[in-house]
Amino acid sequence: MFGKIKKLVLGGEKENKVIEKMREHLKYVKEANELLKVMIEKDDKDLAKEICEIEKHGDVIRRDIALYLYEGAFIPGLRANLYRFAEIVDEIIDEVEDTSIAYTLIPKLKEEIKKDCLRVAKINVKMSEDLIAAFECLQSECELKDRTLVIRVREEEVDRIKGELYKKMMKMDIKNYWEGEMLSNFIRHLVNISDLIEDAADIIQILNVSLS
Amino acid sequence: MLEIIPVIAAAFIAFSIGSNDTSNAFGISIGCGALTFKRATIILGFFVFLGIILSGQRVMKTVGEDLVSLNVQIISIALVSSSIAIVLSNWKKLPVSSHQAIVASLVGSAFAFGESINIHTLINIIVSWFVSPFGALILSTIVYVLLEKVLLKKPLFRVERYLKVLLLTSGIVIAYNTGANELATALGPIVYYKLLSSLNAAFFGSLLLFFGALALSNRVIETVGKGITKLDAFSGFAAQFGAGLNVLLFTHLGMPVSTTYCIIGGIVGVGLLKGVKTIRFEFIKKIMASWVLTPLTAFLICYLATLFLV
Numbered sequence: 014m015f016g017k018i019k020k021l022v023l024g025g026e027k028e029n030k031v032i033e034k035m036r037e038h039l040k041y042v043k044e045a046n047e048l049l050k051v052m053i054e055k056d057d058k059d060l061a062k063e064i065c066e067i068e069k070h071g072d073v074i075r076r077d078i079a080l081y082l083y084e085g086a087f088i089p090g091l092r093a094n095l096y097r098f099a100e101i102v103d104e105i106i107d108e109v110e111d112t113s114i115a116y117t118l119i120p121k122l123k124e125e126i127k128k129d130c131l132r133v134a135k136i137n138v139k140m141s142e143d144l145i146a147a148f149e150c151l152q153s154e155c156e157l158k159d160r161t162l163v164i165r166v167r168e169e170e171v172d173r174i175k176g177e178l179y180k181k182m183m184k185m186d187i188k189n190y191w192e193g194e195m196l197s198n199f200i201r202h203l204v205n206i207s208d209l210i211e212d213a214a215d216i217i218q219i220l221n222v223s224l225s
Numbered sequence: 226m227l228e229i230i231p232v233i234a235a236a237f238i239a240f241s242i243g244s245n246d247t248s249n250a251f252g253i254s255i256g257c258g259a260l261t262f263k264r265a266t267i268i269l270g271f272f273v274f275l276g277i278i279l280s281g282q283r284v285m286k287t288v289g290e291d292l293v294s295l296n297v298q299i300i301s302i303a304l305v306s307s308s309i310a311i312v313l314s315n316w317k318k319l320p321v322s323s324h325q326a327i328v329a330s331l332v333g334s335a336f337a338f339g340e341s342i343n344i345h346t347l348i349n350i351i352v353s354w355f356v357s358p359f360g361a362l363i364l365s366t367i368v369y370v371l372l373e374k375v376l377l378k379k380p381l382f383r384v385e386r387y388l389k390v391l392l393l394t395s396g397i398v399i400a401y402n403t404g405a406n407e408l409a410t411a412l413g414p415i416v417y418y419k420l421l422s423s424l425n426a427a428f429f430g431s432l433l434l435f436f437g438a439l440a441l442s443n444r445v446i447e448t449v450g451k452g453i454t455k456l457d458a459f460s461g462f463a464a465q466f467g468a469g470l471n472v473l474l475f476t477h478l479g480m481p482v483s484t485t486y487c488i489i490g491g492i493v494g495v496g497l498l499k500g501v502k503t504i505r506f507e508f509i510k511k512i513m514a515s516w517v518l519t520p521l522t523a524f525l526i527c528y529l530a531t532l533f534l535v
Contacts (some may be wrong), residue, residue: 025386032382087385088259088458151381222383224388224459
C-alpha cells in the first residue's frame with residue numbers, strides 16, 4: 014500500500030533505470046579497457062572485434078539514458094549534466110575502440126614502446142575502476158574528492174609516459190608514411206583515453222555540486 | 226433570491242483560488258518535474274479539503290463573525306467585487322491577495338452601510354499582513370541554512386530524492402493552508418451568515434477549487450519566484466516551506482494572511498542569503514505597490530458601490 018502511494022506520488026523508477034544504465038555503461042568502459050590491455054600484452058588483434066561489440070552496446074545505453082531523461086527522470090537541473098556524463102562515457106568507449114582498430118593496423122610493437130603502451134593501458138583500467146568508484150559516490154556516502162584526485166594523479170602519470178613515448182617514437186626507424194601515421198594514431202588514441210576519463214570525473218564533480 | 230448572489234460569488238472565488246494557487250503549492254514541484262500536473266491537482270484538492278475541515282474555523286470566524294456586522298447586501302457586494310478583482314488579477318497574472326480583497330471589501334461595504342466594524346480585529350488583520358511576509362522571510366532563511374548544513378553533504382542521488390519528498394511536503398503544507406486560510410476567508414461570511422453549513426461550504430468550496438485547478442491552473446504554473454530571483458529547487462523549497470509554516474501559524478491565530486505574499490517574503494529571504502544582487506527589486510516594488518493598492522482599491526470600490534446601490 015505504502016509502496017503504491019510512494020510510486021504514485023514520487024515515481025523514482027526512471028531514476029533507478031538511469032542509474033543502472035550508467036553503471037552498465039561504466040562497466041563496459043572497464044571491460045573495453047581490460048580487453049585493450051590484453052590485446053597489447055598478448056598482441057591479440059582479434060580482440061578488436063570484441064571491443065567494437067562493446068562500443069555498440071555503449072551506444073545503445075547512451076540512447077536509453079537520453080530517452081529516460083527525456084521522459085522526465087531526475088529534476089531538470091540535473092538532466093543536462095547527467096546526459097553530458099553519458100556522452101563522455103560513450104566517448105571513452107569510442108576512444109578505446111579507435112585505439113584497438115589503430116592497433117590492428119600497425120606492425121608488432123617494439124619492446125621499449127610496448128612496455129610504455131602497456132603501462133598506459135594498465136593505468137586506463139585502474140582509472141576506469143576509479144571512475145566507477147567516483148560515480149558510486151553520487152549514490153552512497155564516500156569522499157568524492159579523494160576519488161577524483163586519484164584519477165587526476167593517474168592522468169598526470171599517463172601524460173609523463175606520453176612524453177617518454179613520443180621521444181622514443183622520434184628515434185624509431187619508420188619504413189613508410191602509413192606505418193608512422195598509424196603508430197602515431199594508436200599512441201594518440203591510447204593516451205587520450207585517460208583524458209576522457211578525467212573529463213568524466215569532472216562532470217561527476219559538477220553533478221555533485223549542482224544542487225548546492 | 227439575493228442570498229444566491231454571495232454563494233455564486235464565493236464559488237467564483239474558490240474556482241479562482243484553484244486556478245491561481247496550485248502554482249503556490251505545487252508550481253515548483255511541477256516545474257522541476259517532481260510531480261505531474263494531474264497528481265499535483267489531486268493532492269491539492271485532498272489537502273485543501275482537509276485544511277478547511279480541520280483548521281478553517283478560526284479564520285472563517287474572524288472574517289465571517291468578528292470583523293464586521295454582516296447583512297446579505299454587504300456580503301453580496303463584497304464577494305461579487307472581490308470575485309471580479311480576483312478573476313481579473315488571475316487573468317492578468319498580477320499577485321493580488323484574495324484575503325486583502327475580501328477583507329477590505331467587507332470593511333468598505335460595512336462602513337458605507339454604517340454597520341459596526343471591529344477595529345481591534347481589523348488592526349490585528351492589518352498587522353498580520355505586515356508581519357507575515359517578514360515571518361516567512363525569517364523562517365525560510367532558517368530552513369535554507371539548516372538544509373545547507375544537513376542535506377547538501379549527502380550523496381547527490383539521495384539528495385535529489387529527499388528534495389522531491391521535501392517539495393511534496395511543502396506543497397502539501399501550502400495546499401492545507403489554502404483550505405484552512407484562503408478558502409476559509411472566502412467562505413467565512415457565507416458560513417457565518419448561515420447561507421451554507423460549514424460542512425457543505427467546505428465540501429463545495431474544495432470541489433470548486435479542485436475544478437479551478439484542473440481547468441485553468443496549467444496556465445499559471447509559473448512560480449512567482451522566477452520574477453524575483455533565479456530560484457533553484459532547494460531555494461524554492463526553503464521559501465515555500467518557510468512560508469507554509471508561517472501561514473500555518475497565522476491560521477492557528479485565526480488571521481487571514483496571503484500565502485503568495487509569504488512565499489514572496491520567503492524568496493526574498495533566500496535571495497538575501499545568496500546576495501542582495503540576486504534580488505530583482507523592480508519586481509519587489511511592483512508587488513509592494515499591489516500589496517498597498519489592493520486593499521485600498523477594494524475598500525473604495527465597495528464603499529462607493531454600496532453607497533450607489535443601496
